[in-house]
Amino acid sequence: MGGTETKYVQEAFDTNWIAPLGPNVTGFEQDLETYIGQETYVAALSSGTAAIHLGLILLDVKAGDEVICQSFTFSASANPILYQGALPVFVDSEPETWNICPQSLEEAIKDRLKKGKKPKAIIAVHLYGVPYQVETVRSVADRYGIPILEDSAEALGSTYKGQACGTFGDIGILSFNGNKIITTSGGGAIVTKTKELKDRAVFFSTQSRDNAPHYQHSEIGYNYRMSNICAGIGRGQMEVLDKHVAMRRDMNAFYQSLFSGIESVTVFTVPNADYFSNCWLSAITVDPAKANGRTREDLRLFLEKRDIECRPLWKPMHLQPIFAGNPYYGGNVAETLFDQGLCLPSGSNLTNSDRKRIADAFIDFF
Numbered sequence: 001m002g003g004t005e006t007k008y009v010q011e012a013f014d015t016n017w018i019a020p021l022g023p024n025v026t027g028f029e030q031d032l033e034t035y036i037g038q039e040t041y042v043a044a045l046s047s048g049t050a051a052i053h054l055g056l057i058l059l060d061v062k063a064g065d066e067v068i069c070q071s072f073t074f075s076a077s078a079n080p081i082l083y084q085g086a087l088p089v090f091v092d093s094e095p096e097t098w099n100i101c102p103q104s105l106e107e108a109i110k111d112r113l114k115k116g117k118k119p120k121a122i123i124a125v126h127l128y129g130v131p132y133q134v135e136t137v138r139s140v141a142d143r144y145g146i147p148i149l150e151d152s153a154e155a156l157g158s159t160y161k162g163q164a165c166g167t168f169g170d171i172g173i174l175s176f177n178g179n180k181i182i183t184t185s186g187g188g189a190i191v192t193k194t195k196e197l198k199d200r201a202v203f204f205s206t207q208s209r210d211n212a213p214h215y216q217h218s219e220i221g222y223n224y225r226m227s228n229i230c231a232g233i234g235r236g237q238m239e240v241l242d243k244h245v246a247m248r249r250d251m252n253a254f255y256q257s258l259f260s261g262i263e264s265v266t267v268f269t270v271p272n273a274d275y276f277s278n279c280w281l282s283a284i285t286v287d288p289a290k291a292n293g294r295t296r297e298d299l300r301l302f303l304e305k306r307d308i309e310c311r312p313l314w315k316p317m318h319l320q321p322i323f324a325g326n327p328y329y330g331g332n333v334a335e336t337l338f339d340q341g342l343c344l345p346s347g348s349n350l351t352n353s354d355r356k357r358i359a360d361a362f363i364d365f366f
Contacts, residue, residue: 053080174191180280181248248278
């Protein structure tokens with residue numbers, strides 16, 4: 001917390017604005033629109049997952065449709081496809097950004113077209129704060145006339161060629177879950193190119209109430225709007241967003257320095273200067289062939305005994321029990337990353353003593 005969140009929350013109590021509307025909701029949306037720029041329109045919602053779900057609805061995804069999704073991601077990227085009764089089609093990652101592979105994406109589209117199914121949308125994710133290959137993925141999508149739903153849940157504060165993540169897709173989404181770069185406790189947002197699409201998202205997120213003096217509903221609605229209380233936390237968090245990004249990037253630089261002399265470890269970072277990552281999570285891969293046979297799981301368990309929590313990278317969606325049998329296109333990049341990768345302590349409030357304890361543990365292990 002940055003210190004001013006309580007001011008906005010107190011204002012909500014003082015003015016009796018508690019419900020999912022009010023000055024904080026409006027103010028938070030305006031803060032986000034100003035921050036990410038590109039003449040966007042933002043609607044604050046209850047979660048990033050809700051934003052993906054509404055994004056699919058706005059893109060007219062219906063039961064029986066197919067949606068391409070990068071496999072190497074959190075399940076919240078893919079679950080809303082099932083909410084709509086559509087079929088997730090999973091695609092491998094490429095090794096530079098760990099995000100959706102443009103070549104495998106095109107292979108998937110071509111094969112689905114041969115089978116008589118044109119995918120209705122592509123969900124591309126900026127994993128761990130690193131932007132996907134924006135221009136190449138867009139080129140593939142445009143070649144086949146398929147819109148992109150940009151999952152920027154982990155990438156608020158990240159940019160590609162100076163443009164903010166969340167603004168590259170036909171529709172973008174943000175997350176303010178408790179573990180994100182800033183938080184509203186729980187929450188998310190949908191980013192649109194037009195006010196009409198934003199208004200449509202707000203309509204769906206408030207139970208799709210028709211314009212009538214009584215409760216009338218002509219379309220399915222959802223209880224997805226953000227509360228004025230949570231939005232107040234978000235307004236205070238926006239004041240420290242850049243500070244949090246700097247702290248996360250400092251942690252990533254710490255790990256790059258720490259592992260600079262350890263051949264078996266590679267720190268995940270951006271491929272070139274076009275990419276700017278918020279370093280939401282710092283991650284490494286451990287090559288057992290260069291670590292005398294020791295694996296990332298050996299390292300994780302070693303650190304766990306030192307009371308230092310680490311976690312494997314996302315288990316690819318095409319390997320998850322719930323998605324067994326879903327179409328998958330690509331090689332084994334995502335599987336290798338899962339086998340060899342580890343997320344490291346990355347919090348914005350880690351101290352120098354925390355860093356020393358972390359460094360000592362890694363030095364002891366290697």
